[in-house]
Amino acid sequence: MGQRAVRHALAGGLLAQPWRGVVVPSSDSLKMTTRAEAALLLTGPPAVLSGATSLALHGISVVDEADIHLTVPYARRVRSKPGLVVHQSDYEPHDVIEIDGLPTFSLDLALADFLCRGDKPTAFAAVEEAMRGLPPDHLRKLRENVRDRIVDRASRQGIHRALSLLALADGKAESPPESMLRLIVVEAGLPAPEVQYPITDIEGKLLYVLDMAWPARRVALEYDGFAAHEDRQAADAERDRRMAGRGWITVRAAATDLRDPARVLRALREALRARSA
Template sequence: MGQRAVREALSSGLLAQPWRGVVVPAADSLKLPTRAEAALLLAGQPAALSGATSLVLHGVSVAECADIHLTVPYERRVRSKPGLVVHQADYQPHDVLELDGLPVFSLDLALADFLCRGDKRTAFAAAEEAMRGLPPDHLQRLRDNVRDRIVDRASRKGIHRALSMLALADGRAESPPESMLKLVVVEAGLPLPDVQYPIYDIDGRLLYVLDMAWPARRVALEYDGFAAHEDRQAADAERDRRMLGRGWITVRAAAADLRDPGRVLRELRDAFRVRSV
């Protein structure tokens, strides 16, 4: 284009400059693949997209963040910039695969890194999202591969928590908030719940599927996502009444309870005390 044409396109808004020395079409400047490719151009090779960026490119949406994460070998000197987080690590060619023309860490390596270093709740939800819908043999293979990656890490930081979360993840939660709520409950010292627990009528017909349940005590925990439960308070209250008639105590949680789970944990403990008498 030439320098003058580039300057005019930047001035008019046709081009955007995420980092000095790299320009992209402004219409695509918020798209993850475009920003990722711009980061790779800036860093030069060898480099691979890693961390949260690689997980999102693998389809794990809960890991989405504004920054682009990439990893370069130790001998390379590439600095982080606003919106670009550069990690240094030794990795092998087989650790990287190509997704839509971009070099990306493999899913098992990206999950292992994120479980060790990412935000705890988001990392656990990412592991569950990656497992969701997998056939049992594929799920076990992914779990085994991630475990091997974790124990083989040169840095021992975060390994214990990563292995604990990996053991807890099973991919059965229907949404990331439900995964996070499950982690909150278990970390509070409550028993591991059954996830997506079915309730049948006397004729064997499916009535409800509970987000989380402790069948032996007939205690249920339901997460009310905004989209799924807006304007459904009356229906939810009627369902809880019907479940109470079947001997179940239902505790309900919402997005605010993930930020401050005190009320939910108190109600669950109260329900457990009632059922332990």
């Protein structure tokens, strides 16, 4: 284009400059893959996308971070910039794969890294999402690979936390908020619930599937996502009434309870205490 044309396009808004030294089409400037490629161009090789960016490329939807994360070897001196987080770590060629032409860490390595260093609820939901729908043998292999990556880390920071989160994860939750809610419950010191617990009639016909349950005490915890439940209050109330007729106490949680879980935890403690007596 030439320097003059580039300056004109930048001034006119046709091009955007996420960081000095690299320009992208303004229409694509908010796309994660475009910003990731721009970061790689800015940094130069060797560099690999990592952390939240790597997980997003692997299709983990719960990871929603605007900053681009990449890792360079210790021998390189590259500084982070606004919107670009640079990590340093030595890695092997077999640790890197390509997704959409972009070098990124393999899923097991990216999960191990995020379990150690990422936001705790998001990290737990991410590994659960990665496990969701996998055949048992594939799930077992993924767990083993992630665990090996965790224990082999040169830095010991966050390893205990990562192993605890990995041990709790089973991939049964139907959504990231359900995973986060289960983590809240367990970390509050309550017994670990069974996930996706089926309720059947006397003939074995499936009636309901509970998000989380303590079957021995007949206490259920249901997460009401806005999109799925905004028009179902009456149906949910009728379901709770029918479950009460079967001897169950149902506690319902919403998105606001993920930010402030005091109400839900109080209701669960009261229900479990009543059933313990």
